Amino acid sequence: MKGLHDDQIPQEIDAESGLPIGPLLARATPAKRPERVVLDGRYCRLEPIDKARHGDDLFRASTPPDAAKRFRYLFDPVVKTRDDLDQWMTKAAASTDPMCWAVIDKRTGRCEGRQMLMRITPEHQSIEIGNIYWGPAISQTPVTTEANFLFAKYVFDDLGYRRYEWKCDALNAPSRRAAERFGFTYEGHFRRAIINKGRSRDTTWFAMVDEEWPKVKAAYERWLDPANFDSSGQQKTSLGDLMKVALAARS
Numbered sequence: 001m002k003g004l005h006d007d008q009i010p011q012e013i014d015a016e017s018g019l020p021i022g023p024l025l026a027r028a029t030p031a032k033r034p035e036r037v038v039l040d041g042r043y044c045r046l047e048p049i050d051k052a053r054h055g056d057d058l059f060r061a062s063t064p065p066d067a068a069k070r071f072r073y074l075f076d077p078v079v080k081t082r083d084d085l086d087q088w089m090t091k092a093a094a095s096t097d098p099m100c101w102a103v104i105d106k107r108t109g110r111c112e113g114r115q116m117l118m119r120i121t122p123e124h125q126s127i128e129i130g131n132i133y134w135g136p137a138i139s140q141t142p143v144t145t146e147a148n149f150l151f152a153k154y155v156f157d158d159l160g161y162r163r164y165e166w167k168c169d170a171l172n173a174p175s176r177r178a179a180e181r182f183g184f185t186y187e188g189h190f191r192r193a194i195i196n197k198g199r200s201r202d203t204t205w206f207a208m209v210d211e212e213w214p215k216v217k218a219a220y221e222r223w224l225d226p227a228n229f230d231s232s233g234q235q236k237t238s239l240g241d242l243m244k245v246a247l248a249a250r251s
Helices: 051-062 067-071 082-094 142-158 173-181 213-224 239-246
Strands: 044-048 099-105 110-121 126-134 163-169 185-196 199-209
Touching (some): 044 142, 099 142, 126 142, 163 173, 213 239
Antiparallel strands (some): 110 126, 163 199
């Protein structure tokens, strides 16, 4: 994984001090805070989490036979009872940071997971997707790819953020691969960053930024186009390949 080098960081020379400084922003005002809105796509719909509306489906999606594996790197414990989930959903629905959405598979109309916008920092125009749980019915399907795309589109196009982050346990190889496939750039390995479930966690950071977004957005739209899938649902061109082309000029 490769991050940015010093010679790729935009800079100017300050006339008064003679030191390098970052470019002056055309818009330095705070970005908008996210609101509890529905984000609708072709394969999925993101709805603000609601215990009454999503509880039954999310409990089923959160309690598969391999739940221990799926929850290993999350901060939340494995869901054991519906009451546990109800308490979690009540808290999640009331929170403004993180802010939680249910992931609805439009093929079935069922909630099959959830994801959050968090570390919401409008004054610096920075925001993160996190606390993601995508159940087995939607894992590695266009639903989850579009679920991330809808968040990215919302934060860049509607809310005016410059930076969209993805962070994960450094040992979570599937999450690291997903970040790069989704168009995030590796930015670093933070040692002993967090304690999670009593264990030391190193954290890997990824992000995409606003100047990359138009090409990344086009790659998503091309991949999500039904014409990119054959009659059996197999992709013709991978999102990873499209992202390599979209981000090639930056490397």
